Amino acid sequence: MTAADARADRLAAALAARGLDALVVTDLVNVRYLTGYTGSNGLAVVGPDVRRFATDFRYVTQAEQEVRGFAREIGETDLLASVPAALPAGATRVGFEDHHLSVRMHARLRELLGERVALEPAGGIVEELRAVKDAEEIARIRAAAALADAALERVLEGGLVGRTEREVALALEHEMQRLGARRPSFDTIVAHAGHGALPHAQPRDVPIARGSLVVIDWGAELDGYCSDCTRTYAAGAVDDAARAIHALVLRAQRAGLDAVRAGVAAADADRAARDVIAAAGHGEAFGHALGHGVGLEVHEGPRLSRASRATLAVGNVVTVEPGVYLPGRLGVRIEDLVAVGDDGAEVLSSLPKELTVID
Ligand code: ZN
Ligand code: ZN
DSSP states (O other): OOHHHHHHHHHHHHHHHTTOSEEEEOOHHHHHHHHOOOSSSOEEEEETTEEEEEEEGGGHHHHHHHOOSSEEEEEOSSGGGGHHHHSOTTOOEEEEOTTTSOHHHHHHHHHHHOTTOEEEEOTTHHHHHHTSOOHHHHHHHHHHHHHHHHHHHHHHTTOSTTSBHHHHHHHHHHHHHHTTOSEESSOOEEEEGGGGGSTTOOOOSOBOOTTEEEEEEEOEEETTEEOOEEEEEEESOOOHHHHHHHHHHHHHHHHHHHHOSTTSBHHHHHHHHHHHHHHTTOGGGOOSOSEEEOSSSSSEEEEESTTOOOBOOTTOEEEEOOEEEETTTEEEEOBEEEEEOSSSEEEOOOSOOSOOEEO
16 A cells, blocks of 8 residues: 555545545645645545546646556546546535635535535645654655755855855755755745844845854755754854853753653643743743644644644654744744654754854
8 A cells, every 4th residue: 555545545534534425625735645746736536435636638647657546537627627527426525625725616616516415614634634744754854854954054164154144045045956955945044133033034135243143944845845944053153142042942942842742732842842931031032833843835733832732643743943032132043843753752953953153
């Protein structure tokens, strides 16, 4: 049995548990997860008794090469038209991805299926499966993380002081692609001094000043899977106050890592790191969640936040990324990518986390 078969089987079981005869999968990331198809027009119908994939004529060859475990159908560009024939005979309850299908597309599907089929919102059901990775997926994420680390090591050889944030970001993105990445898994962040206090800072044409902290948040997409990591460096020697904030975030990050294991509530992992920062009087300066799942998308489930109701499970791949942001002065974030295993967690990020001075 291939990984794709196993995924469709898990989905079929989840659908059966909800009393659904089939799910119409329109989110292309979910289509890829289930079928292997990487093109830009595709749709899958999955149920206990059905595995159908549809695309249009532009993707015939690609679908032949990529799609496994599904009956393939070449239809109109409007793929919804292929849904009625794909459904198992007598299907009465059919799920659709309500977080993805537009209101217009929903109306079209409603019209195509007619009165006897009830359309049920079932968004998120594939995403729940995707939160638990198989060994092949974890291997791909591990490879993406290793590639991204190698790229940053190479870029840092050129130093930080005096290069602009944008130069460093572009060099890093170029290096990742040179090493085989399809693309950066998100817009690279390089932000120094006060600009680093913006968690989603955009790199500027501003030279990195000696004596500042530099936040670098970057990731690679390789074989469809993403990586995500952050390190904060000293551009030349920094003052004691900056060192103290870095040391605090590192302690919080390690506390978060220690808390990440199967069976732990994601909210408790968040709290483990947050308590360290709050105890030092900087609770207000850590305004975002501790982490998020990473896989085919750079942000997916489970979320590690105060409000999260998720429980960590073997196969989750999550980030642990506390930060302290002091507006106008500095920002520090330290982020590792972690795979939850049977005994503890495997950290997939390899670069040192202690404050490193780069001239
Ligand atoms: Zn990140
Ligand atoms: Zn992240």
